[in-house]
Amino acid sequence: MLDKYVNPFTDFGFKRLFGEEPHKELLISFLNTLLPEKHQIQDLQYTKNEYQGFSSIDRKAIFDLSCISSTGERFIVELQKAKQNFFKDRSLYYATFPIQEQAIKGEWDFKLAAVYTVGILDFVFDEDIQAHDKAVVHTVQLKNQHNHLFYDKLTFIYLTLPNFTKNLAELTTLQDKWFYAFRHLHELDDIPQELQEAIFLKLFDAAQIACFTPIERQAYEDSLKYYRDLKNVTDTARDEGIVIGVEQGIAIGEEKALRLMVATMQSNGMTTAIIAKALSLDETVVMRLLTPS
Numbered sequence: 001m002l003d004k005y006v007n008p009f010t011d012f013g014f015k016r017l018f019g020e021e022p023h024k025e026l027l028i029s030f031l032n033t034l035l036p037e038k039h040q041i042q043d044l045q046y047t048k049n050e051y052q053g054f055s056s057i058d059r060k061a062i063f064d065l066s067c068i069s070s071t072g073e074r075f076i077v078e079l080q081k082a083k084q085n086f087f088k089d090r091s092l093y094y095a096t097f098p099i100q101e102q103a104i105k106g107e108w109d110f111k112l113a114a115v116y117t118v119g120i121l122d123f124v125f126d127e128d129i130q131a132h133d134k135a136v137v138h139t140v141q142l143k144n145q146h147n148h149l150f151y152d153k154l155t156f157i158y159l160t161l162p163n164f165t166k167n168l169a170e171l172t173t174l175q176d177k178w179f180y181a182f183r184h185l186h187e188l189d190d191i192p193q194e195l196q197e198a199i200f201l202k203l204f205d206a207a208q209i210a211c212f213t214p215i216e217r218q219a220y221e222d223s224l225k226y227y228r229d230l231k232n233v234t235d236t237a238r239d240e241g242i243v244i245g246v247e248q249g250i251a252i253g254e255e256k257a258l259r260l261m262v263a264t265m266q267s268n269g270m271t272t273a274i275i276a277k278a279l280s281l282d283e284t285v286v287m288r289l290l291t292p293s
Contacts, residue, residue, distance in 0.1 A: 002209055002217075002220075002221070002224075003186045003187070003209065004188070004189055004208065004209060004210070005185050005186055005188060005204065005207040005208060005209065006185070006186060006207045006209060006220060007185070007186035007224060007227065008181070008182050008185055008186070008207075009079065009081055009122050009182070009227060010220065010223040010224050010226070010227045011064075011079070011223050011226070011227075012216075012219050012220045012222075012223035012224075013186075013207070013220065013223065013224075014064065014079045014120075015064070015065070016206065016207075016216075016220075017203065017206055017207060018030070018065060018077070019046070019064070019065050021046065022206075023202070023206050024044060024046070024067075025199065025202065026199065026202060026203055026206065027044070027065070027067070027077070028041045028042075028043070028044060029174070029178070029199045030178050031075065031077075031116075031118065033173070033174050033175035033178055034118065034137065034157050034159075034175070035116070039069070039071075039073050039114060039116075041069045041070070041073075042069070042070050042071070043069070043070040044067045044068065044069050044070065044075070045067060045068050045070075046065070046066070046067050047066045047067055047068055048066065049062060049063040049064065049065060049066040050062045050063075051097040051101075061093065061094050061097050063076050063077070063078060063094060064077060064078050064079050065077040065078075066098070072113040073113055073114045073115070073116065074098035074099075074102075074113060074114070074115045074116070075115075075116045075117075075118065076094055076095065076098065076115075076116070076117045076118065077118045077120070078091070078094070078117070078118070078119045078120065079120050079122075080119055080120065080121045080122065080123070081122045081123075081227060081230060081231065082122070082123060082230055082231070083123050083126075091117050091119060091156055092156075094117060095115055095117050095154065095156070098115045099112060099115055099154075112153055113153070114152070114153040114154070114155070115153065115154055115155070116155050116156075116157065117155070117156045117157070118157045118159070119156070119157070119158045119159065120159050120161065120182065121158060121159060121160050121161060121162075122161060122162065122231075123160070123162060124160045124162050124163060125138075125158075125160065128160065128163075134163050135160070135163065136159060136160055136161065136163045136164045136179060137157065137158075137159060137175075138157070138158040138159075138160065139155065139156070139157050140155070140156040140157075140158070141154065141155050141156075142154060159179070161179060161182055161183055164179040164180070164183060166179075166180065168180070168192050168194045169194075171194050174197075177194065177195055177197075177200065180195075181195065181200065181203060185203070185204075185207060191204050225269075226270065226274055229265070229268045229269065229270055230265075230270075232268070233261065233264050233265050233268060258289060259289050259290075262275055262286055262289045262290055263289075263290065266290060272286045272287055272290070
C-alpha cells in the first residue's frame, strides 16, 4: 500500500514538489532558509539542467534542478541518495557550468553573479562520522590560509539530513520545519499542527498521491521502487565494507567491489540505465562491469 504523501527523496517526488512551475514557491521558501539576506529569492526561473562539455567527447553534466533568481544568482539543487566516491569533485565540476554560461562575447569585465550548489544528502560524510560531527548544514566557501573569506560568490551548501533528529515539538524555525518535512513527509497521514503554515499546506497539497493521474502514479511507484532498491543495495554494501567506485579509472580492488555492486543492483531488477544514473557512470561502463572478466 502506498503512503498518503510522496517521498521527497525519490526522483519523481523531488521534482514534483520542487521542480515544477506551479510549485516553485516551495523551492523558493526552502532555499531562502539556507541563503544570506542579500541573496534572498523573490522569484526564480527554471533553466536547463543538462550541459554539454566543451567538446562532443566531454562528459555532460545533468543536474536535478537548475534555476536563476530574479536578481541573477544561479542555483544548482542536487538530491543525493547514496554515497559516491568523488561526490565533492562532481559538485565542483557541476558548479563550473553556471559560471561559464555567464561569459559574454566581446567586451566583458568578468563580473560574475553568485553561484550556489545545494546538495540534499540522504547520508553523512565519512569525515563527519569520524569526527562525531552532527551538523546538518555544511556551508563551504573559498577562504585563505587565515580562514578569511576570499570569494563570496561561489558557495556549496550540503545538508546531511540523517543528522536532523528533531521531533515536531522541537521545531522552532522555518528551516527546522523544511528539514522535518524532507525526512518525514511520506510517513505522515495528517498534517501536523506544527506544519499548518500556508507554505506547508501547499506542500502537502502537491504531495498527495491520491491526486496523481494513473500515469503519474505509475511513475512515482517506479521511482519509489528504484529508491528503495538503491537504499537496500547500498546499505548491504556498506554492511559488507564495500567501497563504491565511480570513476572509470578505478583501481583493481575497487573495480571488483563495483562489479559486485552492479551485479547486485541488476539482480534486484534495476536496468543498466538506472544503475548508470545511480552510480554516475556511462551505460557502456556498466555493461562492461556486468561482463564476466
